Amino acid sequence: MTVQTIAECRLLYELAHTTDSDEAGLRTRLGLDAAHVSRTLDSLVAAGLVERVPAGTRVALTARGRAAAGLLAERARETLRTFLGSPAPQGSAGVALREPRPGDLGWIVQRNAALYAAEYGWNADYEGLVARIVADFAEDHDPHLERVWIAELAGRPAGCVMCVRDDAPGTARLRLLLVEPEARGHGLGDRLVGAVVDFARGVGYRDLVLWTNDVLGAARRIYQRHGFVLTAEKPHRSFGKDLIGQDWRLDLHRSGE
CATH class of the missing domain: 3.40.630.30 (Gcn5-related N-acetyltransferase (GNAT))
Structure with a gap:
C-alpha cells in the first residue's frame, strides 16, 4: 500500500464515506487549505488510488483506493482492539x-x-x-x-x-x-x-x-x-x-x- 501521510489517510477516509465529493467540499470538511488538498490529491492520483472525474472538480476512489481505505479502516480497528485489550467484534461480550x-x-x-x-x-x-x-x-x-x-x-x-x-x-x-x-x-x-x-x-x-x-x-x-x-x-x-x-x-x- 502506498499511503504514507496522515493527510492522505484523512482524504481516503473522507472519500470512502461520501458519495459525491469535490475539492472544495473536502477542504471545508477537513479544514485544510486548497494547496494542501490539491497536493495530497495529486499524490493519491499518481498512486492510482483516486481519480479526477473528467470535465469537473469531482474526485472519487478507484477500486485500488477503496481496497486501501478498507485496509486502513481494518488496521485502525485492530489498533483500537489492541489498545483496549478487547477481542475482535463478536456478540455483545464486554x-x-x-x-x-x-x-x-x-x-x-x-x-x-x-x-x-x-x-x-x-x-x-x-x-x-x-x-x-x-x-x-x-x-x-x-x-x-x-x-x-x-x-x-x-x-x-x-x-x-x-x-x-x-x-x-x-x-x-x-x-x-x-x-x-x-x-x-x-x-x-x-x-x-x-x-x-x-x-x-x-x-x-x-x-x-x-x-x-x-x-x-x-x-x-x-x-x-x-x-x-x-x-x-x-x-x-x-x-x-x-x-x-x-x-x-x-x-x-x-x-x-
Whole structure:
C-alpha cells in the first residue's frame, strides 16, 4: 500500500464515506487549505488510488483506493482492539450500559458533532441541535420518566441514547442514538434501543417515537428490528445538506403483547 501521510489517510477516509465529493467540499470538511488538498490529491492520483472525474472538480476512489481505505479502516480497528485489550467484534461480550457520569453529557455532544461531520459532512448546526437537547435534559428532566444511557466497551464510552418525554401525552421520544465506528459489530445499537423500549414500556408510556434521516440506514434497520413503523417522511435542508426526515413510531402496548 502506498499511503504514507496522515493527510492522505484523512482524504481516503473522507472519500470512502461520501458519495459525491469535490475539492472544495473536502477542504471545508477537513479544514485544510486548497494547496494542501490539491497536493495530497495529486499524490493519491499518481498512486492510482483516486481519480479526477473528467470535465469537473469531482474526485472519487478507484477500486485500488477503496481496497486501501478498507485496509486502513481494518488496521485502525485492530489498533483500537489492541489498545483496549478487547477481542475482535463478536456478540455483545464486554458491553455494558450505565447512567451518565460527570462529563458524559459533554462527550455526547462532542462525539455526535465529530462523527456526523466525518461520516456525513454535517455542519455545526447539528452540534448546536445536540447541545440544546443535552442542555435541556441536564437542566430539567424527570429521572422517573427520562433517562440517558452510556454504552461502554472494555470500560470506555462507545455509544449513547436518550429517552425523554414528548409533547404528546403518554409518548416518549428516543433521541441521539450513537455508536462509535470502532465499536460497531458488538450489538451496542440493539442494546441501546432495547434499553429505551424496555424503560419506556416499564414506566407506562403508550408510544415511543423518534425522528431520523433517510441517510442513517444502519440506525433505521435497528429501529425496524425493534418494531418501529415509519409514519411520515419530509424533505428538508438541515446541517448543510438536503435530507429526507423520517418519523418513526412504536406502539408499546402492542409490541409488548
